[in-house]
Amino acid sequence: MPELPEVETILNDFLSAHLIGTIIKNAEVFWSKTVGGSAQFIKRIQGQKFKKVSRRGKFLVFTLSQDTLFVHLRMTGKFFFGKPNDPVSSHERVRLFLDDGRILRYEDQRKFGRFFLTDKLEEVVGDLGLEPLNAEFSLNAFKKIIEEHPLLKLKSFLLNQNYIAGLGNIYVDEALWDAKLHPLRTLQSLSTQEIKALHHAIPKVLKLGIQNMGTTLGSHLANYYSVSGRRGNHQHQLKVFRRNGLACPRCGTTLSKSRISQRGTHFCAQCQIIQ
């Protein structure tokens, strides 16, 4: 579920909630796979202090006193604060007991989310590609990775975290629409102007998503919510995602949906030409 803008919103919530400085007194694990073995996870995390919270791609990065806790929320992972005697909810997988009396609760309906507690950072995030909101995402760096994979299709290229980290299905479709590029175009078919347009569109759609505090689709609780329980607002600003059958905001043509790179893909057949 959460892509870069949603993870960034969660990160900002943790900063507002003053997570930094708290110490993890104890942990409970209700689904062992989430943490890769509950006994050793609990033993290892006990007594560690939250020193810093940041983001790398779609990973939340909690820098602790000894280790780093990486959390990938995958589809349905979510954090929120509670009190120690809160009843365990049906999809709760982990809770961390903090020294200030709060507990940090983690729910994950589909159980795909993962915690990695390690001091070897490279093992978790070593293969991730460029951070699209950092200076390293320069036009030249972007051109370079495009040239390295001439035969890849745009959709699968943008979804691959090893090239650019943080984009998911929603923001890929939005960026391609913004740059007027068809998701099936190969990288080698892109003109310099088109590469520029895409390089511009990627941070643009991500920043817009962050401004709107992320995208919450649908209405049920498995969807994205920030730590404070807020829904995102960006679903109202989406140009193509889940808008198939509606008019393209740019040219009025009915938007299309098809299956590309095994993902539901939304685009305007009129302004995103295949060539």
Added chain:
DNA sequence: GTCTATGTTTGCGG
């Protein structure tokens, strides 16, 4: 009840 889809990632086979 059955079938399909879901915002993610990884690993396998061709």
Added chain:
DNA sequence: TCCGCAAACATAGA
């Protein structure tokens, strides 16, 4: 290299 598929899982909707 690149692509498609299945799996890790649960639930909603047609």
